[in-house]
Amino acid sequence: MNDAASPAPTAQAVAFGVLAVLGAVVFGTSFGYGILGDEGRVGPGLLPMVTGLLLLLLGGGQLLVRLRRTGGVTEPREPDAGVDVFGRTESQRVRQLWTVVVATPVAVLLVPLLGFLPALGVLVLFIAAVVERRPPLVALAIAAVAIAAGYGVFMEFLDVPLPTGAVGDLLGW
Amino acid sequence: MLDNLLLGFETALTVENLLWCFVGVLVGTVIGVLPGLGSTTGVAILLPLTLSLEPVTALIMLAGIYYGCQYGGTITSVLISTPGEASTVVTTIDGYQMARRGRAGAALAISAIGSFVAAIVSLVLLMALAPPFADFALRFGPPEMLAVMVLGLATIVSFSGENRLLGATMAVLGLIIALVGVDTGSGVARYTFGSVDLLSGIPFVEVMIGLFAVGEVLNQIHEGAAAPIRARFRELLIGREDLRRSAGPILRGSGLGFLFGCLPGAGSTLASFMAYGIEKRVSKRKDEFGSGAIEGVAAPESANNAAANANFVPTLTLGVPGGATTAVLLGAFTIYGIQPGPLLFDQQPELVWGLLASFFIGNVILLVLNLPLAPVFAQLLRVPYGYLYPLILFTSLLGAYAISNNMFSVWVVLVFGLVGYAFKRLGFPTAPLVLGLVLGPLFEKALVQTSAIGDGNLLIVFTRPLSVVVLVIAVLLLVGPAVLARLRSGRRAQDGTLIGS
Numbered sequence: 001m002n003d004a005a006s007p008a009p010t011a012q013a014v015a016f017g018v019l020a021v022l023g024a025v026v027f028g029t030s031f032g033y034g035i036l037g038d039e040g041r042v043g044p045g046l047l048p049m050v051t052g053l054l055l056l057l058l059g060g061g062q063l064l065v066r067l068r069r070t071g072g073v074t075e076p077r078e079p080d081a082g083v084d085v086f087g088r089t090e091s092q093r094v095r096q097l098w099t100v101v102v103a104t105p106v107a108v109l110l111v112p113l114l115g116f117l118p119a120l121g122v123l124v125l126f127i128a129a130v131v132e133r134r135p136p137l138v139a140l141a142i143a144a145v146a147i148a149a150g151y152g153v154f155m156e157f158l159d160v161p162l163p164t165g166a167v168g169d170l171l172g173w
Numbered sequence: 174m175l176d177n178l179l180l181g182f183e184t185a186l187t188v189e190n191l192l193w194c195f196v197g198v199l200v201g202t203v204i205g206v207l208p209g210l211g212s213t214t215g216v217a218i219l220l221p222l223t224l225s226l227e228p229v230t231a232l233i234m235l236a237g238i239y240y241g242c243q244y245g246g247t248i249t250s251v252l253i254s255t256p257g258e259a260s261t262v263v264t265t266i267d268g269y270q271m272a273r274r275g276r277a278g279a280a281l282a283i284s285a286i287g288s289f290v291a292a293i294v295s296l297v298l299l300m301a302l303a304p305p306f307a308d309f310a311l312r313f314g315p316p317e318m319l320a321v322m323v324l325g326l327a328t329i330v331s332f333s334g335e336n337r338l339l340g341a342t343m344a345v346l347g348l349i350i351a352l353v354g355v356d357t358g359s360g361v362a363r364y365t366f367g368s369v370d371l372l373s374g375i376p377f378v379e380v381m382i383g384l385f386a387v388g389e390v391l392n393q394i395h396e397g398a399a400a401p402i403r404a405r406f407r408e409l410l411i412g413r414e415d416l417r418r419s420a421g422p423i424l425r426g427s428g429l430g431f432l433f434g435c436l437p438g439a440g441s442t443l444a445s446f447m448a449y450g451i452e453k454r455v456s457k458r459k460d461e462f463g464s465g466a467i468e469g470v471a472a473p474e475s476a477n478n479a480a481a482n483a484n485f486v487p488t489l490t491l492g493v494p495g496g497a498t499t500a501v502l503l504g505a506f507t508i509y510g511i512q513p514g515p516l517l518f519d520q521q522p523e524l525v526w527g528l529l530a531s532f533f534i535g536n537v538i539l540l541v542l543n544l545p546l547a548p549v550f551a552q553l554l555r556v557p558y559g560y561l562y563p564l565i566l567f568t569s570l571l572g573a574y575a576i577s578n579n580m581f582s583v584w585v586v587l588v589f590g591l592v593g594y595a596f597k598r599l600g601f602p603t604a605p606l607v608l609g610l611v612l613g614p615l616f617e618k619a620l621v622q623t624s625a626i627g628d629g630n631l632l633i634v635f636t637r638p639l640s641v642v643v644l645v646i647a648v649l650l651l652v653g654p655a656v657l658a659r660l661r662s663g664r665r666a667q668d669g670t671l672i673g674s
Contacts, residue, residue: 084397
């Protein structure tokens with residue numbers, strides 16, 4: 001698995017900031033659960049207190065290191081360097097990425113309406129045809145194969161009661 | 174022992190178990206070949222498919238996926254310098270160079286042979302050592318288990334690579350995620366925000382599917398498609414000289430891999446890097462390393478397979494995962510209502526020995542399958558990722574729903590998919606988070622029980638010899654590397670002063 005080649009220190013600093021805030025919140029709220037129970041035994045708030053404090057210290061410490069490293073200077077935006085085998089630039093790929101990121105929860109939100117398999121089938125069709133720009137028939141074939149395999153394995157073989165949605169109810173599925 | 178072994182083979186050799194073992198190995202190899210899908214992802218995605226199977230059959234199949242993936246990952250490492258698994262990263266160094274020199278066949282063959290030998294050696298050791306280890310572990314009470322959990326966390330941090338603080342941060346984040354839900358000690362609901370779905374905690378397998386499968390898909394979209402090189406398989410049979418050169422590295426790699434695999438929290442990745450490093454030091458052909466030395470493929474491949482098997486020692490005997498994939502497998506045990514730990518060998522001998530015997534059979538299938546079929550598997554690399562990832566997303570979401578027939582699981586996958594993508598872009602390791610997430614509930618349980626035994630005094634951990642020994646090992650793991658590095662730099666500075674004077 002490839003990790004990002006060279007993560008930007010600013011992005012890392014933001015991430016450590018978020019983690020430090022999360023640690024502070026967990027630490028702060030831990031006292032409400034009770035640190036110690038009867039006879040001084042471990043209470044439900046002890047582990048949140050310790051781990052929250054640790055995350056605050058670790059995240060905060062690394063945030064300071066990153067901030068010192070960047071010295072408050074914002075890094076220049078990298079030009080579109082990496083072009084993949086399909087000739088897509090990084091900004092094009094990022095656009096594709098965000099389209100998929102938005103389309104997936106939209107498809108999940110469509111489940112109560114269309115049903116589980118059709119909603120995810122629409123997602124596969126959309127990604128293959130619109131995001132990846134495959135020929136419509138090929139995209140349709142991929143979606144059909146996915147739905148058929150999902151139906152066969154999950155609904156028939158495993159007896160998983162997948163939601164059929166309002167459309168399914170209407171059609172009596 | 175012999176009776177247990179016979180019972181194991183009796184269980185593993187039923188038609189059903191044999192079939193699912195074959196399916197697991199085959200599917201595992203295919204998953205390992207596919208870019209971005211590793212054993213952790215493979216086991217996590219396919220876990221829901223095993224829900225209708227008998228626990229032993231399901232575990233045999235999942236274990237088959239695990240070691241099948243190890244070899245599948247090697248195929249991409251060698252052919253296109255794209256490791257399918259973190260543990261095969263080091264194989265890319267010399268494996269890919271061998272492929273470029275037209276020796277892809279020899280590289281893949283020695284990987285298969287090395288993996289097979291390592292698997293068999295480590296399995297013999299696993300079968301011999303796991304039962305006495307489990308008997309020994311019966312002496313472990315809550316204080317000792319608490320010490321083992323500390324050792325697990327220390328191992329994660331210690332082996333987090335260059336940035337130990339980052340590894341520690343991720344492990345603590347995993348512990349925090351594990352806090353969500355009803356506290357086992359007091360029954361108090363923590364961080365549930367009134368949600369009924371969160372009362373039983375953030376579901377582990379869904380987190381894994383999100384972090385590894387969806388996170389990797391998003392990362393691959395960002396990274397873009399890479400051009401594969403054309404692989405030749407004319408020289409699939411390796412020569413006698415290759416075998417002679419590889420014998421030592423395979424045995425050394427197997428031993429080292431088993432040793433590292435036994436440590437709770439340490440993974441096969443570390444074992445493969447260590448084996449490569451040692452081989453580079455002891456080899457007579459140091460210059461060839463990095464430009465296609467067969468020893469540079471044989472040693473890490475043997476090490477990662479031996480470690481993968483040895484990972485089952487802490488998993489089965491202590492209920493503490495050896496690595497990220499065994500952490501998912503531990504989740505599978507829980508789903509099937511099985512509690513791994515010292516009593517497992519006594520209470521479920523059929524399951525344990527059946528699983529161990531299936532490793533033997535699975536590794537034979539793997540060798541028979543991979544030597545002639547490697548070129549066929551390599552054809553999968555021609556499927557464009559643009560066709561593949563919509564199907565991975567589809568399967569991930571469908572699989573997540575099937576675990577508990579709940580849309581909440583699907584949302585957990587999506588949220589952790591984004592988190593996994595962010596971590597990949599930031600270069601944050603996810604393995605410590607996973608292990609922290611698994612160890613969290615176990616750690617807290619041991620903490621609460623120890624506190625109850627000591628009437629609120631946790632210092633009783635230091636009054637029990639076994640727990641003290643385990644804690645000392647944990648401290649050594651944390652402090653040892655830093656002390657060694659300081660000593661080394663001090664010696665270097667001293668040498669420099671002497672040379673200067």
